[in-house]
Amino acid sequence: xxxxxxxxxxxxxxxxxxxxxxxxxxxxxxxxxxxxxxxxxxxxxxxxxxxxxxxxxxxxxxxxxxxxxxxxxxxxxxxxxxxxxxxxxxxxxxxxxxxxxxxxxxxxxxxxxxxxxxxxxxxxxxxxxxxxxxxxxxxxxxxxxxxxxxxxxxxxxxxxxxxxxxxxxxxxxxxxxxxxxxxxxxxxxxxxxxxxxxxxxxxxxxxxxxxxxxxxxxxxxxxxxxxxxxxxxxxxxxxxxxxxxxxxxxxxxxxxx
Numbered sequence: 001x002x003x004x005x006x007x008x009x010x011x012x013x014x015x016x017x018x019x020x021x022x023x024x025x026x027x028x029x030x031x032x033x034x035x036x037x038x039x040x041x042x043x044x045x046x047x048x049x050x051x052x053x054x055x056x057x058x059x060x061x062x063x064x065x066x067x068x069x070x071x072x073x074x075x076x077x078x079x080x081x082x083x084x085x086x087x088x089x090x091x092x093x094x095x096x097x098x099x100x101x102x103x104x105x106x107x108x109x110x111x112x113x114x115x116x117x118x119x120x121x122x123x124x125x126x127x128x129x130x131x132x133x134x135x136x137x138x139x140x141x142x143x144x145x146x147x148x149x150x151x152x153x154x155x156x157x158x159x160x161x162x163x164x165x166x167x168x169x170x171x172x173x174x175x176x177x178x179x180x181x182x183x184x185x186x187x188x189x190x191x192x193x194x195x196x197x198x199x200x201x202x203x204x205x206x207x208x209x210x211x212x213x214x215x216x217x218x219x220x221x222x223x224x225x226x227x228x229x230x231x232x233x234x235x236x237x238x239x240x241x242x243x244x245x246x247x248x249x250x251x252x253x254x255x256x257x
Contacts, residue, residue, distance in 0.1 A: 003080035005073045008059030011051040012077045016042030020086040021255055022074065023049045024094030027183055028148065028172040030056025033091065036240045037248055045255060048086070050077050052097060054179025065182040067100035067190045074101055078108065087111040087202070087255055092237065093183065099193040102200055111202030113254050116237045118214055119197040120222060121190055130188040134181045141180070145172050154210040154236035164241050198226050204254050205230045206247065211237045
């Protein structure tokens with residue numbers, strides 16, 4: 001299904017009945033990443049999975065996709081479905097978009113789960129890495145994407161999950177170069193949203209103890225500073241693949257609470 005947004009359309013799926021839960025994927029992913037949890041979660045909830053700007057079947061609207069624009073695209077879907085309030089679960093970049101949504105449309109948010117995500121802005125080093133990645137994307141996109149996907153997994157899991165990683169790479173390569181660059185720029189320019197996180201009564205951070213992208217100890221400090229419950233999962237950045245059972249249990253408990 002699609003909703004109109006600016007000069008493009010936003011693709012989404014709508015499954016199940018009950019409390020509405022909006023699932024927002026991460027960078028170089030799309031709504032199919034949630035296939036791992038949709039069957040179980042949709043038994044008692046209404047799940048709306050959205051392809052964010054420049055990803056999956058959703059087009060680009062410019063050369064920078066700010067997290068605020070991502071939020072506006074999400075709002076276009078909820079407006080189409082006449083959904084007033086929802087719980088948001090955002091993986092990585094999806095968490096940044098969820099926080100931007102909460103800042104713009106606080107009355108529409110029942111709760112937010114940051115899954116392998118953070119309310120903090122990029123460090124100076126991370127911002128420089130994003131600029132370099134965008135330069136590389138123009139020259140050698142396929143190599144960049146393949147390398148980026150491998151680096152999301154805990155080192156000890158890469159061989160064990162080689163088939164899954166190959167599938168994820170295939171989905172990632174469907175992201176156009178323009179979508180990659182626009183998304184990277186949007187993440188680089190985002191601001192700290194810890195104050196926003198604190199305004200949401202129902203909130204949770206789910207973190208991988210060996211996440212190569214987001215330092216677990218820094219997320220632990222963030223959870224403490226924002227008084228946000230933290231659930232630690234084994235392995236890396238891709239909890240829906242590396243720790244599926246543990247993730248499902250955490251999400252069911254969060255939605256139900």
